[in-house]
Structures are given as C-alpha cells and as structure tokens.
Amino acid sequence: MSYSICITNFNDRPYLEKSLQSITDFAGRIDAEVVVVDSNSTDGSQEIIDDYLRRGLIQRVISTRCSRGRGRDIAFRNSHGDIVLASIDTDVVYSVPGLLQFVAEYMSKRMGKLFAVYGAMIGTRSCIEKIGGWKDLDRHEDNEISMRAMMAGLYDQDMSINVVMEHLSELRKLTLMESMKLTYTDYRDWYRIGLKLRNTPADALMKPHVLLSYLSARIRGVMPSPVFDKYIAELKGEGAGNAGRR
The missing domain is CATH 1.10.287 (Helix Hairpins)
Incomplete structure (x- = not known):
C-alpha cells in the first residue's frame, strides 16, 4: 500500500515551518508522498513550501486560488497513494505518535471507509472517489464529505484519537x-x-x-x-464539539 498526505495552505507563514516539519517527519515514517495546495498565499508561504520541495520533503505543489474544500479536492486529485490522509492544515503541529496510531487503527479495523478523528481524515482512494471528493466550501467541507460517506455506509469516526499536538492559529x-x-x-x-x-x-x-x-x-x-441531524448527534455524542475542529 502507498500513502499520500494532502495539505492545504493559505497565508499560514507564521505557523508553516513547525507544521510542515511535523507532517514531513511523519511522512518519512510511512514513506508517504506529500502534496500541498497553496491558495496563492501573499504572506511569503511559498518560499517555505518551495524550500521543502527542493529538499524532497514535499513531492508536489499546486498554487491556485481556491476554497479550502476545493483545495482538498485538488490535492487529492493530484496525489497517487492507495491510502489518502486529508484534512491536514498548516496552522497545526501534528503528533507523530498520534498520526501513527491513527493509520494503524485504520489499517487494522476501518479499512475501506472514510475514517475521521480529531484533526484528520483517512480513506482509500477508491472510497473517496466513490463518495465524490470534497465540495467547494470554505468551512465544514470535511463535515459535508463525511455526511455523504455516512449516506453511502462508508463513514466511521473516533474522536478520542487526537492527532493534533498544537493548534497554533488558536493562540493568536x-x-x-x-x-x-x-x-x-x-x-x-x-x-x-x-x-x-x-x-x-x-x-x-x-x-x-x-x-x-x-x-x-x-x-x-x-x-x-438528509443525515445532517444524525451526523451532528453522533459528533456531540463523542464530545467532538464543532465537528472535531473540521
């Protein structure tokens, strides 16, 4: 099995270095390709992203103005892995042990579904293609794709698994x-x-x-x-608050 990590960025330069370091450290542990979609940032983010690209820590960069949901879909469409890790944002420092636990849980118990935890999602390429990818939304794009997966019987979640070490933008x-x-x-x-x-x-x-x-x-x-109320009830039942920071 091959892995892809799909990342979106827009004007997150203050947090970008720490975030990418945590993501690429994890990518090295599972030999994953890293795909970044940058929404034409104006804060110098591209310089940092290009440095990671030159060093071979990022394999593919797409720069285009887009919503976060559209960016997630572009990253997915430009990745090649059998297993896709998504909802990865550049204002977060990720826990490498948490991400490894996340992947292990998916591979052993949730394979074939779209699986959401606090801070990320994972799915097989065929599952995400069947659901239809991400919609053009600035917020709640991950909730929206989760509901479509739920309707198709392809959704699972465990918000007790937390892959976020620090949400840097929340400190500002x-x-x-x-x-x-x-x-x-x-x-x-x-x-x-x-x-x-x-x-x-x-x-x-x-x-x-x-x-x-x-x-x-x-x-x-x-x-x-049609499953909006059911989906929200399940999130609240797990104590996920605002849809697990999605």
Missing part, C-alpha cells in the same frame, strides 16, 4: 473584524450543508452578520444532507 487573538468574518463564513457554510435557521443558537441569531450569512448561503446554493 483575532481582531473584531477577523472574528466577525470567521463567524460569518462558519455559519454560512453550516447553513449550506444543512443547518436550519430555527436550530441556530439564539445568541448567534442576534448578530447581524450571522443573519447575513444565512442569506448568503441561500444565494450561493444549499446542499442539505
């Missing part, structure tokens, strides 16, 4: 505008994949940008899943 205090933009995007894409307005927390509905996100979702087009 957001400005008011950054916080509002994040909340807007978060709710917009929740609405797009199935969250109903009546199920939105009351405190969130008091925020004009959340209501605006609902209108934006309707304009962009919704893709509600």
Whole structure:
C-alpha cells in the first residue's frame, strides 16, 4: 500500500515551518508522498513550501486560488497513494505518535471507509472517489464529505484519537473584524450543508452578520444532507464539539 498526505495552505507563514516539519517527519515514517495546495498565499508561504520541495520533503505543489474544500479536492486529485490522509492544515503541529496510531487503527479495523478523528481524515482512494471528493466550501467541507460517506455506509469516526499536538492559529487573538468574518463564513457554510435557521443558537441569531450569512448561503446554493441531524448527534455524542475542529 502507498500513502499520500494532502495539505492545504493559505497565508499560514507564521505557523508553516513547525507544521510542515511535523507532517514531513511523519511522512518519512510511512514513506508517504506529500502534496500541498497553496491558495496563492501573499504572506511569503511559498518560499517555505518551495524550500521543502527542493529538499524532497514535499513531492508536489499546486498554487491556485481556491476554497479550502476545493483545495482538498485538488490535492487529492493530484496525489497517487492507495491510502489518502486529508484534512491536514498548516496552522497545526501534528503528533507523530498520534498520526501513527491513527493509520494503524485504520489499517487494522476501518479499512475501506472514510475514517475521521480529531484533526484528520483517512480513506482509500477508491472510497473517496466513490463518495465524490470534497465540495467547494470554505468551512465544514470535511463535515459535508463525511455526511455523504455516512449516506453511502462508508463513514466511521473516533474522536478520542487526537492527532493534533498544537493548534497554533488558536493562540493568536483575532481582531473584531477577523472574528466577525470567521463567524460569518462558519455559519454560512453550516447553513449550506444543512443547518436550519430555527436550530441556530439564539445568541448567534442576534448578530447581524450571522443573519447575513444565512442569506448568503441561500444565494450561493444549499446542499442539505438528509443525515445532517444524525451526523451532528453522533459528533456531540463523542464530545467532538464543532465537528472535531473540521
């Protein structure tokens, strides 16, 4: 079996070196190819990525403006491994022992399904192709593909497995505008994949940008899943909070 690690990056230069070091350390342990999609970063990320490419620690880099979901799909389509590790982001330092446990669990007990843990996903190439890959979403793209996998009987999860050592971007205090933009995007894409307005927390509905996100979702087009409520209930049952940081 061959492995691919699919990574997305956008303006994560402050965290990029530590993140890539943890990912490539793990890749060396399982002889995996590393594919990076950079969404035309403007902060100098490309210099670091190119250095890893020159040193042979990254095998393929694609630079194109895209959403995170589209980036995940581009990385997948440009990878070659039989087993694909995805939902890997460059604002996270990953635990090599955690990732090794994750892969071992998949290979021994979950093979053939899309398997999600806290901080990553893994699946066979044939499974991901059957589900249809990732949709063009900025947020919750991993929740959306998980629901399609669930509908196909190809989804499994264990949020007690945590592959994240440190989520670096969470250490940075957001400005008011950054916080509002994040909340807007978060709710917009929740609405797009199935969250109903009546199920939105009351405190969130008091925020004009959340209501605006609902209108934006309707304009962009919704893709509600019939298993949305079941999927969210299972996540809450495992204590995964906001879909396991996805």
